[in-house]
Amino acid sequence: MNDMSRLAGSAIDVETPKILARNVNVFYGDTHAIRDVNVDIANNTVTAFIGPSGCGKSTFLRCLNRMNDTIDSCRVTGSMRLDGEDIYDKRVDPVQLRAKVGMVFQKPNPFPKSIFDNVAYGPKIHGLARSKSDLEEIVERALRRGALWDEVKDRLHAPGTGLSGGQQQRLCIARAVATEPEVLLMDEPCSALDPIATAQVEELIDELRRNFSVVIVTHSMQQAARVSQNTAFFHLGQLVEFGETGQIFTNPEDPRTESYITGRIG
Amino acid sequence: MTHATDPALPVSTENGSLLRQDARTRRRNAAETRFKLYGVIAISIGLLMLVTLVTTIVSNGSGAFRQSFVTLDVELLESKLDKTGDRDLEQIKKVSTFGYAPLINGAFETLAAEQGVETALSAKEMGEILSKDAAAQLRDYVLANPDRIGTTAEFTFLANSRVDGYMKGRVSRDSIQNDKNISVEQLDFVDQLVNLGLIEKKFNPAFILGADASDQRPEAAGFGVSMIGSLFMMLVVLVLSLPIGVAASIYLEEFAPKTWWTDVIEVNISNLAAVPSIVFGILGLAVFINTMHLPMSAPLVGGMVLTLMTLPTIIISTRAALKAVPPSIRDAALGIGASRMQSVFHHVLPLAAPGILTGTIIGLAQALGETAPLLLIGMVGFVASNAPDGIVAGLLDPNSAMPAQIYEWAKRADPAFYERAWGGIIILLVFLVAMNTIAVILRRRFERRW
Ligand SMILES: Nc1ncnc2c1ncn2[C@@H]1O[C@H](COP(=O)(O)OP(=O)(O)OP(=O)(O)O)[C@@H](O)[C@H]1O
Ligand SMILES: [Mg+2]
Numbered sequence: 001m002n003d004m005s006r007l008a009g010s011a012i013d014v015e016t017p018k019i020l021a022r023n024v025n026v027f028y029g030d031t032h033a034i035r036d037v038n039v040d041i042a043n044n045t046v047t048a049f050i051g052p053s054g055c056g057k058s059t060f061l062r063c064l065n066r067m068n069d070t071i072d073s074c075r076v077t078g079s080m081r082l083d084g085e086d087i088y089d090k091r092v093d094p095v096q097l098r099a100k101v102g103m104v105f106q107k108p109n110p111f112p113k114s115i116f117d118n119v120a121y122g123p124k125i126h127g128l129a130r131s132k133s134d135l136e137e138i139v140e141r142a143l144r145r146g147a148l149w150d151e152v153k154d155r156l157h158a159p160g161t162g163l164s165g166g167q168q169q170r171l172c173i174a175r176a177v178a179t180e181p182e183v184l185l186m187d188e189p190c191s192a193l194d195p196i197a198t199a200q201v202e203e204l205i206d207e208l209r210r211n212f213s214v215v216i217v218t219h220s221m222q223q224a225a226r227v228s229q230n231t232a233f234f235h236l237g238q239l240v241e242f243g244e245t246g247q248i249f250t251n252p253e254d255p256r257t258e259s260y261i262t263g264r265i266g
Numbered sequence: 267m268t269h270a271t272d273p274a275l276p277v278s279t280e281n282g283s284l285l286r287q288d289a290r291t292r293r294r295n296a297a298e299t300r301f302k303l304y305g306v307i308a309i310s311i312g313l314l315m316l317v318t319l320v321t322t323i324v325s326n327g328s329g330a331f332r333q334s335f336v337t338l339d340v341e342l343l344e345s346k347l348d349k350t351g352d353r354d355l356e357q358i359k360k361v362s363t364f365g366y367a368p369l370i371n372g373a374f375e376t377l378a379a380e381q382g383v384e385t386a387l388s389a390k391e392m393g394e395i396l397s398k399d400a401a402a403q404l405r406d407y408v409l410a411n412p413d414r415i416g417t418t419a420e421f422t423f424l425a426n427s428r429v430d431g432y433m434k435g436r437v438s439r440d441s442i443q444n445d446k447n448i449s450v451e452q453l454d455f456v457d458q459l460v461n462l463g464l465i466e467k468k469f470n471p472a473f474i475l476g477a478d479a480s481d482q483r484p485e486a487a488g489f490g491v492s493m494i495g496s497l498f499m500m501l502v503v504l505v506l507s508l509p510i511g512v513a514a515s516i517y518l519e520e521f522a523p524k525t526w527w528t529d530v531i532e533v534n535i536s537n538l539a540a541v542p543s544i545v546f547g548i549l550g551l552a553v554f555i556n557t558m559h560l561p562m563s564a565p566l567v568g569g570m571v572l573t574l575m576t577l578p579t580i581i582i583s584t585r586a587a588l589k590a591v592p593p594s595i596r597d598a599a600l601g602i603g604a605s606r607m608q609s610v611f612h613h614v615l616p617l618a619a620p621g622i623l624t625g626t627i628i629g630l631a632q633a634l635g636e637t638a639p640l641l642l643i644g645m646v647g648f649v650a651s652n653a654p655d656g657i658v659a660g661l662l663d664p665n666s667a668m669p670a671q672i673y674e675w676a677k678r679a680d681p682a683f684y685e686r687a688w689g690g691i692i693i694l695l696v697f698l699v700a701m702n703t704i705a706v707i708l709r710r711r712f713e714r715r716w
Contacts (some may be wrong), residue, residue, distance in 0.1 A: 070593075072524050099603030109594035110612055121612070122602040172598070190390060227707050 024078035048224035051234035065101035102181030108168035110160035122179035146174030147200030330689025333470035334425035334433040356465040397424035399486040427682035447537035484682035495665030502569025511580030517538040539578035547639030563644040563664035572633040583625025622714040627705035637669040
């Protein structure tokens with residue numbers, strides 16, 4: 001783990017948290033998927049969620065922008081606050097929330113439309129572009145941030161579904177950043193990417209951190225160590241340990257964390 | 267490859283050779299071959315039946331599109347048609363078709379004399395080889411061209427259905443022994459006219475375009491007006507069932523919470539699809555005609571009844587099409603802050619469109635071929651002798667529909683109508699095949715992958 005050396009350089013913002021989750025429980029019908037989780041997502045930081053498969057990382061991530069509302073059997077209890085406001089308040093319109101808290105899904109899911117339309121859709125429905133050239137600019141910037149521009153600039157009107165798996169995932173990232181969210185939730189964004197594209201996406205994450213908060217789910221310990229400032233380790237629906245990434249990786253408090261990051265459970 | 271033949275390498279067949287099939291593999295392959303054979307047999311039987319069906323329909327029905335016509339010079343006698351001689355249309359109109367019949371009979375007499383046709387028939391009997399429509403045709407001509415009174419004009423009249431049957435081989439001298447409508451002498455006369463080239467079989471556009479005719483004049487009956495009736499009904503069905511069906515499906519599939527209540531609705535819709543169409547007919551009679559006092563026999567009511575029947579089909583296929591759109595597309599739209607409705611209308615619906623269209627067209631095709639409910643609301647029988655003029659009349663005036671017209675013809679006693687029923691079936695099938703082809707083409711065109 002020679003990536004550990006980099007940790008020293010990452011500064012941590014210790015202001016009031018952007019998102020504050022307290023005693024969060026999630027049920028799918030009778031399955032208790034998340035148990036009493038407390039997490040603070042700080043401003044201008046990258047928070048990594050790690051843990052073995054099926055431990056509830058995606059479930060918790062989806063709670064942060066209420067994507068779980070679309071699953072009928074899913075029930076969420078506890079309190080989650082974005083900038084101090086309860087996001088599960090009855091008065092909150094999830095549509096407005098999701099414009100602020102964007103998401104990149106675990107499986108790439110581009111619309112069966114052109115590459116351009118994929119990226120332009122969000123800015124269009126949120127009225128972010130005043131003119132056509134404005135929109136083109138937004139699309140180009142988003143595609144550049146998604147490290148995809150050079151590969152697709154000549155075929156913006158080709159279908160997005162015709163791209164390779166990794167390109168599709170970067171298209172989805174571009175689509176998510178095009179709406180300029182305040183928090184970006186990324187569910188294993190690099191699982192289908194080669195090392196070069198991964199490095200580009202990590203660079204993007206680091207850049208996004210300047211303005212936004214990023215939450216990233218990853219199965220790669222190295223990636224978590226490289227890009228994040230805070231790390232949360234989930235196990236069987238529980239938050240086992242949450243803290244500074246350096247702390248978690250060099251000196252974990254819980255023995256389960258230690259066994260996981262050293263590859264003994266997972 | 268070379269290794270297998272290399273003698274230096276010993277071949278070990280202890281665990282069975284790849285070059286020999288073991289008993290188990292042979293049994294599996296035999297089962298597969300048998301299964302393929304069953305499939306081929308099933309498809310062959312199906313094809314054979316289809317071919318039989320199509321040949322039967324075509325051989326029985328193609329005759330309806332050709333009709334025997336008699337060419338005749340008729341002198342439009344002023345003394346009969348316009349006694350006052352001042353060409354006053356009101357006066358000319360007073361002469362009924364009975365007044366025109368003698369002119370036709372006279373024309374035959376003249377013809378027989380001029381061409382040297384030997385016959386014992388009276389002028390009236392000669393005139394009987396023409397359709398009863400002939401006098402009306404003559405009258406229409408005179409009313410349209412009063413200035414031609416006093417001259418001789420050439421006409422092409424429909425031959426009587428018995429004569430037509432004789433020309434087509436359906437009627438013979440033996441078969442008419444007990445027939446009061448035609449005699450052997452008249453057939454002899456027809457033979458002579460055929461030799462003179464005055465009777466011939468021609469393509470008859472009036473069958474496709476014209477209106478039904480009374481029991482006595484099968485040769486004049488046409489399919490066109492009932493086609494218009496069907497067209498208006500389909501319009502009503504499309505306008506009502508597509509929006510209602512699609513809106514209901516979208517609501518049920520995308521918005522409604524999944525409770526026992528929506529389950530009840532779902533089960534009921536599936537049950538409705540299986541309800542016999544005659545039940546919808548009697549429902550339409552009770553509700554639309556007896557309670558709401560809408561007109562009998564109107565395509566509007568027919569369309570409304572067929573809408574009831576088509577809705578379940580459209581709802582079921584639309585819901586299936588919506589279900590087939592992967593949920594990840596909805597997540598993608600919601601994830602960047604689209605509302606539910608935006609996600610449905612911008613992303614889900616376009617992807618489901620081919621399925622919805624196919625379902626709708628198949629539902630329409632079903633409705634187009636439906637007869638039973640129309641019987642109950644009076645859209646069957648000799649209901650319309652003229653094409654409706656205008657859209658309102660098309661919707662509200664009594665009319666028939668294609669399948670009801672076929673049923674009506676098949677029900678009448680005269681075998682000449684039977685031929686027309688088959689002809690009508692050909693036209694109906696052409697429509698159905700065309701609609702299904704459109705469904706397939708649309709499906710191909712709009713189908714997108716994700
Ligand atoms: N839609 C659902 N309905 C019912 N149970 C679900 C649903 N989605 C997830 N679960 C259950 O919730 C638990 C957590 O799932 P989740 O997808 O959050 O895991 P994860 O940590 O993201 O795993 P992975 O790393 O494999 O993506 C699992 O036990 C899973 O079976
Ligand atoms: Mg997951």
